[in-house]
Amino acid sequence: MTDSNILLRVENLCKEFPIDDGFIARRRGTVRSVHAVNDVSFDIAAGETFGLVGESGCGKSTTGRCIMRLTEPTSGKVLFEGRDVAKMNRAELKAMRREMQFIFQDPYASLNPRMTIGEIVSEPLVIHGTVPDKAERERIVRELLDTVGLNPEHINRYPHEFSGGQCQRVGIARAFALRPKLIICDEPVSALDVSIQAQVLNLLDDLQKEYGTAYLFIAHDLSVVQHISDRVAVMYLGNMMEYSDWKTLYAEPCHPYTQSLLSAVPIPDPDIQASRNRIILRGDPPSPINPPSGCPFHTRCPIAKARCSQEKPQLREVLPGHFCACHYAEPTPIKESSIELDAVTE
Secondary structure, three states: OOHHHEEEEEEEEEEEEEOOOOHHHHHHOOOOEEEEEEEEEEEEEOOOEEEEEOOOOOOHHHHHHHHHOOOOOOEEEEEEOOEEHHHOOHHHHHHHOOOEEEEOOOOOOOOOOOOOHHHHHHHHHHHOOOOOOHHHHHHHHHHHHHHOOOOHHHOOOOHHHOOHHHHHHHHHHHHHOOOOOEEEEEOOOOOOOHHHHHHHHHHHHHHHHHHOOEEEEEEOOHHHHHOOOOEEEEEEOOEEEEEEEHHHHHHOOOOHHHHHHHHOOOOOOHHHHHHOOEOOOOOOOOOOOOOOOOOOOOOOOOOOOHHHHHOOOOOEEEEOOEEEOOOOOOOOOOOOOOEOHHHHHO
């Protein structure tokens, strides 16, 4: 990927949330912090879909919000078209957000219940003053509703009159109103039924082909990310563990955590599913308030050694275009499943 083709570059992004332990802790100077995002770096090219996956609480959504500056990052750089988002003033930030939009996870909570869908979809055009004529705005809104598969005649209806999938389509129409170059999709299908998920994913794919929009697609479901992403990154406890193109990541994961996640993805064929070996991780994820020393995954890793608890691995290129933060990274590093599926089902 050449520098001229890079639309978004994230460098060593960190976000800490201070915890209020009370007056005594503040007086003693022992205020603790939640390390939500820790030294995350990646690039997104124009027109590319970059998938960001991991279990709940790993820092995916916080990363997306820091990129958009809905949440102020603690440190690091977010370069959008070569300009540092963290250093933008209010006017520059508003101009940047014409080119970068957000699709939220909850299709109901993200829409104002007191506004019609016509008002919701046209709101970006009003705020940024791109279409001052009211009749022209209505024409654009009707066109957008038709593009996302909604009846333009329902322009004066309210969000509570629509299903979850239809409300998410309204959110997608709003995000595309300004024809942005990048859209951050924060688990846009996780609250929807499986059949509706497929429709929304196909819609996003069609809109990307039509407008050339790049996506940062945040999700916890690896099977969803597989169908829409060009490259996929895996996060754990605020850290980037591995990323590469999706075919390589799914065929030859080089990090034990990625391999364990992929072993949990169900396969439609019941015969294959019944014969698979599952990699069951021990314990629960550590607290981000007090993360473990060394590799953040070593407390649950089946192949961890003494070095893993003492030295944090750096994200390095283990294969061309394939980056992994593991001292012992190699294709499918866990050679045997830690538990037989038959032992669980019997």
